[in-house]
Amino acid sequence: MVIQWYPGHMVKTKRQIQESLKLIDVIIEILDSRIPESSKNPDLDKLISDKPKVVLLNKCDLAQDSVTKEWIKYYRSKGITALEIDSITGKNINKVYNAVKVATSEKFEKKAAKGIVGRPVRALVAGIPNVGKSSFINKISSKSNAQTGDKPGVTKNKQWIKVNKDFELMDTPGILWPKFDDEKVAYHLAFTRAIKDEILDPEELSVKLIEELMNKDKDIIIKRYNVDVLKDAYETLKMIGKKRGCMVSGGGIDTQRAAILILDDFRSGKLGKITLEYPTSESIVEES
Numbered sequence: 001m002v003i004q005w006y007p008g009h010m011v012k013t014k015r016q017i018q019e020s021l022k023l024i025d026v027i028i029e030i031l032d033s034r035i036p037e038s039s040k041n042p043d044l045d046k047l048i049s050d051k052p053k054v055v056l057l058n059k060c061d062l063a064q065d066s067v068t069k070e071w072i073k074y075y076r077s078k079g080i081t082a083l084e085i086d087s088i089t090g091k092n093i094n095k096v097y098n099a100v101k102v103a104t105s106e107k108f109e110k111k112a113a114k115g116i117v118g119r120p121v122r123a124l125v126a127g128i129p130n131v132g133k134s135s136f137i138n139k140i141s142s143k144s145n146a147q148t149g150d151k152p153g154v155t156k157n158k159q160w161i162k163v164n165k166d167f168e169l170m171d172t173p174g175i176l177w178p179k180f181d182d183e184k185v186a187y188h189l190a191f192t193r194a195i196k197d198e199i200l201d202p203e204e205l206s207v208k209l210i211e212e213l214m215n216k217d218k219d220i221i222i223k224r225y226n227v228d229v230l231k232d233a234y235e236t237l238k239m240i241g242k243k244r245g246c247m248v249s250g251g252g253i254d255t256q257r258a259a260i261l262i263l264d265d266f267r268s269g270k271l272g273k274i275t276l277e278y279p280t281s282e283s284i285v286e287e288s
């Protein structure tokens with residue numbers, strides 16, 4: 001799968017982020033708890049230079065709790081505040097403001113020393129498409145000002161949203177980076193729908209997902225679909241299609257429909273809480 005693209009609106013968003021930085025006290029970087037490594041934009045740290053940052057691992061309801069804990073530990077060991085959140089139920093959302101206050105305390109103390117007080121904390125919410133930036137903003141502000149949707153590219157423009165008199169957030173369109181060096185990163189972004197389905201082949205994607213799940217834990221497939229896991233992922237896809245009645249007239253298996261069904265099951269959590277990436281010592285190189 002070769003994905004090399006960089007739509008114009010991402011170039012524009014990157015520029016808008018750069019231009020807005022002077023107004024921003026802190027960056028809230030939203031990652032996907034299932035793929036914390038692949039969902040981290042390698043360009044963001046360069047873009048935000050020395051601004052403080054808080055990392056939020058969103059969609060924690062879809063990831064394995066024990067692995068999410070490891071990721072939180074990983075970030076904290078790097079001196080970065082990190083929290084796991086669920087922007088639908090609101091888990092840990094009430095801890096975010098405090099984390100932001102801690103991350104910005106030095107800056108605000110300096111301002112207070114100069115007599116500048118009472119200004120709200122302004123945070124930029126950044127992350128890949130479909131990671132839940134707008135959902136997070138709606139949850140924390142208890143409003144539905146930001147448009148959300150289960151596909152990438154829903155937010156089209158930057159938008160300021162007031163949480164309260166002390167806290168303002170800037171929603172931004174999701175951005176990716178111009179080239180994925182690692183095929184695995186591209187697939188993980190596609191599995192979680194950070195990349196538009198329309199430009200991908202669902203069968204290829206589904207076969208890759210089955211392969212990865214088979215390597216991780218065969219039971220994920222066996223339990224959900226009640227099929228034997230075969231050596232070949234495409235054959236497994238066909239078995240799942242047959243079991244689920246995805247047939248075309250004449251008796252063949254509708255592998256396209258089966259593929260979409262499996263992707264949907266993964267994305268909605270019907271396959272269980274599944275994390276695809278684990279922290280390792282060389283996991284992520286944070287810009288210093």
Ligand SMILES: Nc1nc2c(ncn2[C@@H]2O[C@H](COP(=O)(O)OP(=O)(O)OP(=O)(O)O)[C@@H](O)[C@H]2O)c(=O)[nH]1
Pocket residue numbers: 058059060061062085086087088089127128129130131132133134135136147148149150151152153154155156172173174175
């Ligand atoms: N299960 C689960 N789904 C979530 C969570 N947060 C957001 N979602 C869903 O993820 C999808 C994307 O949410 P958005 O808030 O639109 O994502 P976004 O990052 O603003 O996306 P763009 O504006 O396209 O960049 C929606 O279907 C949300 O309902 C979460 O914590 N858990």
Ligand SMILES: [Mg+2]
Pocket residue numbers: 133134135147148154155171172173174
């Ligand atoms: Mg959005």
